[in-house]
Amino acid sequence: MAPVKNGRVVYKEVPSGYPEPGKTLVYDESQTIDLDNVSLHGGILTKTLSLSLDPFLRGKMRDSKIKSYSPAFVLGEPIYNDGVSIVLRSENKSVQAGDHVISNISAQLLICSFSSPWVQRIRATDFQEYSVISSESKWTVVENEHNLSWGAFLGVLGMPGHTAYSGWREFAFPEKGDVVFVSAGAGTVGSLVIQIAKSEGLKVVASAGSDDKVDFIRSLGADVAFNYKKQKTSDVLAKEGPINIYWDNVGGETLDAALAATAGRARIICCGHISDYNADKPSSITNLGLAVSRELRISGFLIASIWPKYEKKFYDELPKAVASGNIKHVVHETKGLEKTGQAFKDMLTGVTSGKNIVVVAEK
């Protein structure tokens, strides 16, 4: 068979503010691949089916001189994140043509210790149609015994699911009667946190930025759900609090309002600060001084650090619960690799909700 096009989403320039489709991320069809003859060097040739879009990718679109926990994307090369692919050819005995494989960017980040020099680059699944993957560490074969969607594997059972599950177990210290506040409650992480907190019998207050998302949050069982664009977070928390646990996905004003509404010995779990990701300068917090008199415990974390500790329990519990519908989740699919740039911006601006994935090919 003659070489075929191998479409890619290339990182073209460092964005200021929101990443612009066609500028920050450019769809490129200039490359081809000979699927029958490309050298595998003992690895596998895969066809990409679904790719995950997550807010943390915005942090990788930065000046590469700025260090952070995850290396910056490389200008001129495809972006990468977790994805599900089907194997077309294999020179590796542990995997066969026709198998499905999934990458695990968090597990790979574990090699990136805080005390050792930062690794230059960590690849999960490239945003391109076909890939040759030489290293066995970059994929796991998906058994899919419950016949779940790829969106489930990339979301509620993927990095965001592990984030919610492990972060809660490591830092929440829930007690009977606690009031929990979750921001970005309609996101993949937030919506799982809400369900976990409800399963423990706690009162859950959660916010989101549209009425549709608020309806979704309510359907998850939250006791109080509100649209922060219509109701002030501080007003809602003054009425429904004080809060004992705050799961922070957004930072900024919301975090400040939550700090003000804390009960003594409250736990603040800092998981993300999406409100700052696209801002020129970080937002101001005025209530951190309350940490002393209220004995607050504020814990920031990256899932890579705590994943292994809870991995077994996670896989024992979650796939079953998702398959049975006991744990709900929503997937937003964008069909077509060429639409990645717009899909990513829509996720950051809150146009779309649930687990965002790009469907590159159905099978």
Place this chain on the structure above:
Amino acid sequence: MAPVKNGRVVYKEVPSGYPEPGKTLVYDESQTIDLDNVSLHGGILTKTLSLSLDPFLRGKMRDSKIKSYSPAFVLGEPIYNDGVSIVLRSENKSVQAGDHVISNISAQLLICSFSSPWVQRIRATDFQEYSVISSESKWTVVENEHNLSWGAFLGVLGMPGHTAYSGWREFAFPEKGDVVFVSAGAGTVGSLVIQIAKSEGLKVVASAGSDDKVDFIRSLGADVAFNYKKQKTSDVLAKEGPINIYWDNVGGETLDAALAATAGRARIICCGHISDYNADKPSSITNLGLAVSRELRISGFLIASIWPKYEKKFYDELPKAVASGNIKHVVHETKGLEKTGQAFKDMLTGVTSGKNIVVVAEK
């Protein structure tokens, strides 16, 4: 003997900004006491020798409607804090005339749980010359086997000493090679934290607000000591950091600079925020968003909560170390109960340093 005057320091009005001597705190000689005949109701009659001044007392000079961990002082009544007294008469078999007793405001605060209604008032030692103390829970007999000064008992061996010792053990998680930053390093808490950190072999950077205090910090063994009024904290930390542990006594700008200079997984111990105590509005923090990517652990605490856990070890180690000179401490004595108002303001504005006590009587 005829009744004698019983001078008192009365809390007269809620201050805005720094408490003003003669306005906030007024020395009053209108009361008398008949030392021979006053009823003890099974308690003891004491003559106050030394009283402790601590920054947290500022927080008790607030509108009593505002709740906090420690009840507001009552307008028209004497202020109170820890003090050493000598027993003049006793109707309690466990204590004799001539014994010295010390109060423990922190241990008493333990009865004030976060979930139960706030107690209206907790008394340690009143700022007055003579007191009748009925409850045994309000004092401990001081053995003083090492013949230490009352300033030592109220400072390095008192509430501030327990704060430094217990807070470090509970929250610092020191590791070999760590860099520690301590603000207000010349204060009673800060200077003990510096010495503990040095005893564990860590690199210590510490700040204070005068050259004399900087000299004192250097004499404690700090590797880097600086006057934050002459050198920017952020500049010093950029050069000497990143920091793994920050012991925060001041909050505000200094806390923000420390957050910016943290290494991954740094521990921030929020012990006080003196920079805000006398301000109209709390200061702004812009670097809290780093909590996620650097996996920061920020822990605020009140000594009352963790005191019991470390009490035995503290008394096994510290009195000996202070007596031998292995642990250094400085006491600033103000002689005369009538000078309390000025002494308190001088401590808050940084005019005086070390453990501030008011000497009411020598014996």
